Amino acid sequence: MSSDRRLQVGTGPETIRTLKAALTDGVLPDTYVSAGTLVHMESVSGGLTTAADDDSPLPVAASPVTPAGLAGLLAEHAYVYRVKVRKNDSGDPEPYEEEVTPPREILSSVLAGKTWPNVAPLRGIIGAPVLRRDGTLLQRPGYDPATGLYLAAKVALPPVPDQPTGEQVSEARRFLLGRFLRDFPWASAADRANYVALLATPILRHFTRSLTPFALIDATMPSSGKTILTAGPGMLYGQRVMPWAYSDEELRKSITAVLAEQVGVVIWDNLAEGTVIDSAVLAQLVTSGVWSDRQLGASRNVATVNDRLWMATGNNLQVGGDMASRTVRVHLDPNMPRPELRDQSGFGIPHLDQWITDPANQLTVLWHLLVLVLDWTRQGAPRAAGLSMRQFTPWAQALGGFLAHHHIDGFLTNAADVREIDEDETRWRAFLTTWHERHAGRPLTAADLRRDAEPMTLGSDVHDPWDGQFITTSAGRLPNPLQLGRLLTGQAGRWRGDHVVRAGKSERGDRAVFWVERHQG
Numbered sequence: 001m002s003s004d005r006r007l008q009v010g011t012g013p014e015t016i017r018t019l020k021a022a023l024t025d026g027v028l029p030d031t032y033v034s035a036g037t038l039v040h041m042e043s044v045s046g047g048l049t050t051a052a053d054d055d056s057p058l059p060v061a062a063s064p065v066t067p068a069g070l071a072g073l074l075a076e077h078a079y080v081y082r083v084k085v086r087k088n089d090s091g092d093p094e095p096y097e098e099e100v101t102p103p104r105e106i107l108s109s110v111l112a113g114k115t116w117p118n119v120a121p122l123r124g125i126i127g128a129p130v131l132r133r134d135g136t137l138l139q140r141p142g143y144d145p146a147t148g149l150y151l152a153a154k155v156a157l158p159p160v161p162d163q164p165t166g167e168q169v170s171e172a173r174r175f176l177l178g179r180f181l182r183d184f185p186w187a188s189a190a191d192r193a194n195y196v197a198l199l200a201t202p203i204l205r206h207f208t209r210s211l212t213p214f215a216l217i218d219a220t221m222p223s224s225g226k227t228i229l230t231a232g233p234g235m236l237y238g239q240r241v242m243p244w245a246y247s248d249e250e251l252r253k254s255i256t257a258v259l260a261e262q263v264g265v266v267i268w269d270n271l272a273e274g275t276v277i278d279s280a281v282l283a284q285l286v287t288s289g290v291w292s293d294r295q296l297g298a299s300r301n302v303a304t305v306n307d308r309l310w311m312a313t314g315n316n317l318q319v320g321g322d323m324a325s326r327t328v329r330v331h332l333d334p335n336m337p338r339p340e341l342r343d344q345s346g347f348g349i350p351h352l353d354q355w356i357t358d359p360a361n362q363l364t365v366l367w368h369l370l371v372l373v374l375d376w377t378r379q380g381a382p383r384a385a386g387l388s389m390r391q392f393t394p395w396a397q398a399l400g401g402f403l404a405h406h407h408i409d410g411f412l413t414n415a416a417d418v419r420e421i422d423e424d425e426t427r428w429r430a431f432l433t434t435w436h437e438r439h440a441g442r443p444l445t446a447a448d449l450r451r452d453a454e455p456m457t458l459g460s461d462v463h464d465p466w467d468g469q470f471i472t473t474s475a476g477r478l479p480n481p482l483q484l485g486r487l488l489t490g491q492a493g494r495w496r497g498d499h500v501v502r503a504g505k506s507e508r509g510d511r512a513v514f515w516v517e518r519h520q521g
Helices: 012-024 067-077 104-111 166-180 189-208 226-237 248-258 280-286 321-326 359-378 390-405 415-420 423-439 446-452 481-491
Strands: 006-008 031-034 037-043 060-064 079-087 093-099 124-126 142-144 149-151 214-219 239-242 265-271 290-294 301-305 309-315 327-332 456-458 461-463 499-505 512-518
Touching (some): 006 012, 060 124, 166 359, 189 359, 226 239, 226 309, 321 327, 321 423, 359 390, 423 499, 446 481, 481 499, 481 512
Parallel strands (some): 124 149, 214 327, 239 265, 265 309
Antiparallel strands (some): 037 060, 079 093, 290 301, 456 461
């Protein structure tokens, strides 16, 4: 029997009032309110991670308090009783206490409300220290009243000094750049700089108050180290590894489901080679601070704060649509036929894929990274004011300033490379270039243009006058005139390289016509 708190209950209404008052008065430890729902922090058993591409959940979870859960918590942390009367040995009535579990309908009524005065709000669970908005480091495990965040550290981290010494900063740079990241086959300096930015992003996200772009980590060959790179932030902040969903509907469902879990990093691992990441759902996700969707298995919508780092890995991946301007790329190129056979005896850290799964080693990476972050904030957290990246500009300027402070060059200088792997951009550039070469600026109807793409038979040979450059539907087929007209209308005014589609009316004004202009600058 627990004697933490005595709660006398009586009739149904009395019991509801008593329990409601006790909950708002803090009768249950580690209990908070999230989006109007009472939640309880509890340890999660069985969270062992043995490989870099395994899920790495946080050690605690915020579980909504259900009637059954409330019954168990009250039994553990309070003595709930009612006073009854019985006859003593002399036959006289005497009161006595009987410990009780309130009926389920009573507990349901207690939990039914959305208002919980005096209960601390829980805004999120984090797996590693983060910078508060005032630039101080949240590093004490447990609930932080200033931010509403709960630090459930995945590794037991010794305190990081607010003002690291020069030697600590130098050692942090030597370790992270000279050992931990030294032997990856970076295609360019930009790829290494971009990765360091992604590694630090979960620490700085609350400080920068910014959206975070999509992270694409790809390579020219298998076994180049992609999964190890995603395991860096994943192991430190908690990761969920998922298969890629090849339809927007399935992708939406998987996003909604994973946002209900307490992890800091979500990884779509090992996409099929050459996959084109072109999803309106994903484009919406990375530009939304709050994700709203229908709850799985229910008819109501749920809104969840989008505070994750979203990543994908694969070989020779491409992007399409709006994803090119919303993606940070880290590209590896080992320039050899079998990267897995490289001699690791001279590596800064041999067998890094196993090394990173050891909590003690994760602690080492995290501690050095935090030293670099606090050294940057000690200098006023200077920004790279000249950087711009659409909705992600605050992120780019903050991380650019952090990297420049530590003399890590090349950040985002491979943006042109991302555009080169934009499959949608490449197709439209080729189509408009060929169109202009064939017809210059002459207006054509969609039907006329479509007829121009018909194969020509020359003797026994079939000749494609467009040499395979005519735009196709998502199914890879030539569009019919109606489909083509819609495609062209949707592209009117959008420059693709040096060419742009223009739309207007025919001389008689009864038909839509299209033509291509070439930039003369």
